[in-house]
Amino acid sequence: MEVNESSEEFRAKIKSILANAPTSPGVYLMEGHDGDIFYVGKANNIRQRLRSYFQTNPGDSRYFVSILEKLLVDxxxxxxxxxxxxxxxxxELIKQYHPKYNVLFRDDKNYLHIRVDTSKPFPRLETVRRRANDQALYFGPYDSSxxxxxxxxxxxxxFGLRTCTDHEFxxxxxxxxxxxxxxxxxxCVLELPANSYERSVHDATLFLEGRCRDLVDRLKQRMTEASSQTLFERAAHYRDQIQAITRSLTRQNVVLKRAENLDVIAFATEDNRxxxxxxxxxxxxxxxxxRYQMPASSIEHPDSALTTFLHTLYERRQDTPPLILINRSISMQKALTDVLSDRAGRNVALRCPQRGQKxxxxxxxxxxxxxxxxxSTAQDLKRLDTLAQCQSLLNLKNLPVRIETYDxxxxxxxxxxxSMVVxxxxxxxxxxxxxxxxKTISGIDDFAMMAEMLVxxxxxxxxxxPLPDLVILDGGKAHLRAVIEALERAGHIDLEIVALAKERVKKQRDDEPGKLQDLSLRPERVYLRNAKDPIPLHRATAVMHLMAMMRNEAHRTAINFHRKRRRRRTVRSELDGIKGVGPKRRTLLLREFGSVQELxxxxAATVTERTGIPMALAKTILTTLSRQEDV
Incomplete structure (x- = not known):
């Protein structure tokens, strides 16, 4: 087999890198053609770990491993x-470089957290989707609203915490x-007894942390004290709190014999999952x-995958328990235990129990x-059957494992x-x-816009x-023709491309005056490259549901991006144009005062005190806003 020059150069480069690679513990960084780091890894023996990437059969199913020759520069x-x-x-290096291929498990960005900013005098509970790098307390994530x-x-x-926003407060x-x-x-308007609100915040955080037994004991003590002082309404309030907490606990089964704090973590595989x-x-x-979905490569490297998972998981959480149970031993268990203990500020044990209740x-x-x-495997088999039906219906060469839809x-x-939806x-x-x-099309020309995007x-x-097995365009025959011609001029041929046209519905008058009824003219239909007539899609078929879902997702994504871009262009504030007020100060003023009208x-003294803006600039801002109001 003849090897081209670029492959020979790549092999020579890898041979040189491996020869100079150390055999000690450390971290390796893979650099791409644009100078970006696309992968960061760790190893006890760096040279041995790197050799595994460049074997004839590396046994690593991760996508970037199969295209290292195209990606890797150094x-x-x-x-x-x-x-x-x-x-x-x-x-630390993963957080610094954000490598493209260091994705281990699904991020928590779609899950909800409760945030309590204890630095404020009267904090409230806030619902957020991401944990910020601040001093606030976070509880969760919650997998359902x-x-x-x-x-x-x-x-x-x-628990008697305020629910109003900071501006309302x-x-x-x-x-x-x-x-x-x-x-x-x-x-917000009444004086409270000393430390009463702080005590309520502390009680709420105990409840959110799951330390309900400590909380119930505290509340029982307060209820007894209130009763002895004949403060029966306050005692009844504590009684209601205890009952509410107890009800929330009785919905769950008591599994542990002792009041322990621990996490149980099980790594499981099934087929290629x-x-x-x-x-x-x-x-x-x-x-x-x-539950966290892991990449298929975790099956081949479970030790490394579980180690990195645990390290990442407990970096995100504030409530690392004193005991973590895992279902398999890991080679870096001692090192990971030390890291978790240092981070928690106390001893954290990582164990793989072999008998007993644990x-x-x-x-x-x-x-x-x-x-x-x-x-999930059963659901995937259904999806695989639908893809096979799609391949047969559209006469595709390959099973459409990767489908890209455009709008x-x-x-x-x-x-x-x-938008490109995958x-x-x-x-x-x-x-x-x-x-x-x-970029290159002006005016109304959806066909040319679609062609530009695909090229x-x-x-x-x-x-x-990876290149798709099937491309779906949201459009009709004209869209398909314009895209194919543009791609062929650019040298891209033999691509599996179809166009999915929406159902066309016409309104006609009913017998009753003023009423209209729907009359469907043409169903959803697919236009193929070399076929004269489209293929109709019947509503009850799985292929129809899948293709419609992809088309609708592309449509939704395109519209949302269009709205965001238009909003960014059109939205302006009355603060724009005031010398000395840039985006940061404008955001600061609006966040602090809520609106320009309130500002x-x-x-000027209040503005300076609450925002730190210089007095002279504060006077300029207020004078300018006053003139705008008079106009």
Whole structure:
């Protein structure tokens, strides 16, 4: 077999890199053609780990390993004295460089958290989707909005924390209805007994942390004290709190014999799937249950995958328990234990129990993980059957494992954008979604806009991901013709491209005056490259549902991006144009005062005191706003 020059150069480069690679612990960084770091890894023996990437059969199914010859320019090393330092350094470098291929498990960005900013004098509970790098307390994540609402309902009803926004809190002049129904002490306008609100915040955080037994003991003591002082209404309030907390606990089974705080983590595999089940126990009660989908490469490297998972998981959480149970031993267990203990500020034990109640907890977590994998496998088989039907219906060469769907969004040709939506194995692959801003087309020409987007995508090759097995255009025959001609001129031929046209419905008058009825003219239909007539899609078929879902997802993504871009162009503030007020100061002023109208009512001294803006600039801002109001 003849080897081209670039392959020979690549092999020579790799041979040189491996010859100079150290055999000690450390971290390696893979650099791409644009100078970006696309992967960061750790190893006890760096040279041995790197050799595994470049074997004839590396046994690593990760996508970037199969295209290393195209991606890799150089590998650099950072040596450490032990495994613990390598583990910490890898994590820091991943946060610094954000490598494209260091994705281990699904991010928590779609899950909800409760945030409590204890730096404020009267904090409230906030619902957020991301943990910020601040000093606030975060609880969660909650995998459903229903469980979050139930928790907030208990806290708001029985712990007496404010629910108003910071702006409402600062500007309120009289108590709101929450105070009138006994759910808020109205710290916005009323003076409270010393430390009473702080005590309520502390009680709420105990409840959110799952330390309910400690909380119930505290409340029982307060109830007894209130009764002895004949403060029966206050005692009844504490009684209601205790009952609400007890009811929230009785919904769950008590599994542990002692009031222990621990996490049970099970790594499970089924066929080509991997999953980690995390069950949290606080005071002996199960308070959380989460599952994390792992990449297929975790099956081949379970030791490394579980180590990195644990390190990343407990970096995100503030409530690392003193005991973590895992269902398999890992080689860097001692180093990871030291890292978790240092981070928590106390001893954290990482154990793999072999018998007793702890082993029973591990087995229960493994059963739950395997059951979830079996259910998802059955769903995948259905999706695979649908893809096979799609291949047969559209006469495709290959099974459409990766499908890309495209759509255009604009208003009379302005702010024209496009979307690329990716479905892998019949499921949305949101990491592969892309947005395109139309660059070369002006005016109203959806066909040319669609063609430009497709040409740019295929000119970029595999930079935007593997090439698709099927491309679906949201449009009709004219869209398909324009795209194919543009791609062929650019040298991209033999692509599987179809166009999906929406159902066309015409309104006609009914017999009753003033009423219209729907009359469907043409169903959903697919236009093929070399076929004269389209293929109709019947509503009841799985192929129809899949293709319509992909088309609708592309349409939704394009519209959202178009709206965001148009909003960014059109939205302006009255603060724009004032010398000395840039985006940061404008955001600061609006966040502090809520609106320009409220800012107008302030004095220059108040603006300076609350925002730190110089007095001279504060006077200029207020003078300018006053003139604008008079115009």
């Amino acid at each position: 590998i650099s090393f950072v040596l450490t004295t032990n495994e613990k330092e390598a583990l910490i350094l890898e994590n 229903g469980s979050l609402r139930n928790t907030l309902n208990i806290v708001n009803k029985h 600062r500007t309120r002049t009289r108590p709101c209805i929450e105070h009138q129904i006994g759910r808020c002490p109205a710290p 991997a999953l980690v089940q995390v069950t949290r126990y606080r005071d002996g009660y199960p308070v959380g249950n989460r 082993r029973a907890l591990i087995r229960a977590a493994e059963r739950n993980a395997l059951q979830h994998l079996k259910q 255009i969004s604009n208003i009379q040709g302005s702010d024209a954008v496009g 479905f892998t194995d019949g499921k949305p692959d949101r990491a592969g979604y892309r947005h395109f801003g139309v 740019r995508r295929f000119n970029d090759g595999e930079t935007l991901g 107008r009512r302030q004095s």
